[in-house]
Amino acid sequence: xxxxxxxxxxxxxxxxxxxxxxxxxxxxxxxxxxxxxxxxxxxxxxxxxxxxxxxxxxxxxxxxxxxxxxxxxxxxxxxxxxxxxxxxxxxxxxxxxxxxxxxxxxxxxxxxxxxxxxxxxxxxxxxxxxxxxxxxxxxxxxxxxxxxxxxxxxxxxxxxxxxxxxxxxxxxxxxxxxxxxxxxxxxxxxxxxxxxxxxxxxxxxxxxxxxxxxxxxxxxxxxxxxxxxxxxxxxx
Numbered sequence: 001x002x003x004x005x006x007x008x009x010x011x012x013x014x015x016x017x018x019x020x021x022x023x024x025x026x027x028x029x030x031x032x033x034x035x036x037x038x039x040x041x042x043x044x045x046x047x048x049x050x051x052x053x054x055x056x057x058x059x060x061x062x063x064x065x066x067x068x069x070x071x072x073x074x075x076x077x078x079x080x081x082x083x084x085x086x087x088x089x090x091x092x093x094x095x096x097x098x099x100x101x102x103x104x105x106x107x108x109x110x111x112x113x114x115x116x117x118x119x120x121x122x123x124x125x126x127x128x129x130x131x132x133x134x135x136x137x138x139x140x141x142x143x144x145x146x147x148x149x150x151x152x153x154x155x156x157x158x159x160x161x162x163x164x165x166x167x168x169x170x171x172x173x174x175x176x177x178x179x180x181x182x183x184x185x186x187x188x189x190x191x192x193x194x195x196x197x198x199x200x201x202x203x204x205x206x207x208x209x210x211x212x213x214x215x216x217x218x219x220x221x222x223x224x225x226x227x228x229x230x231x232x233x234x235x236x
Contacts, residue, residue, distance in 0.1 A: 001061050003155045003186040009056030011047050018043045020210050027203050030181050032191040035207040036230050041190040045157050073153030075144050089143045090128040096150035118150035138169030158189040
């Protein structure tokens with residue numbers, strides 16, 4: 001089933017349009033949302049998740065956001081998170097397991113071990129008890145990826161997961177994304193590095209306030225569509 005189906009989605013900030021009449025369906029697997037600064041990439045993720053006011057409709061797995069919420073995970077931009085919050089890496093990841101056991105009281109051992117396993121998947125098992133504010137930027141990004149993994153979500157929405165991370169974190173995240181796709185899960189990620197799109201992603205949505213092109217990378221990620229999205233200077 002199609003992970004995401006968007007119909008007539010528009011977003012305005014005050015009187016300025018950020019997105020206009022977006023009609024798009026994400027396919028299973030790994031999808032990159034690509035476009036220049038100010039194209040509405042992050043806004044699209046937030047609008048689909050109901051985090052900003054919008055017009056139009058978004059359905060996940062053929063149903064509403066509320067009905068599908070437990071099947072979704074969201075990784076925001078790292079700079080949007082308050083990293084001074086007094087919590088360890090394990091505490092942050094364990095938040096994803098709270099919905100199963102309730103928000104009050106001690107987290108059951110099985111749920112806490114599931115959170116530890118998610119940290120090990122991103123190579124941070126040894127830093128489980130480190131305060132998140134003491135971690136490097138790349139490590140913080142991996143903690144939030146682990147949190148998304150701990151949800152066992154069928155669909156992950158990720159806002160620039162590879163932006164401003166070190167090489168080791170980049171390799172870890174790419175490996176995790178490919179493992180997720182192999183396991184039958186889907187990822188939709190805002191991505192900024194055009195050169196790496198064909199090496200990582202199967203599908204692409206080229207966006208600049210509106211849909212420029214969408215489909216398999218081999219078909220839609222072309223010099224012509226890149227020029228339409230960014231301007232002719234990137235078409236060469």
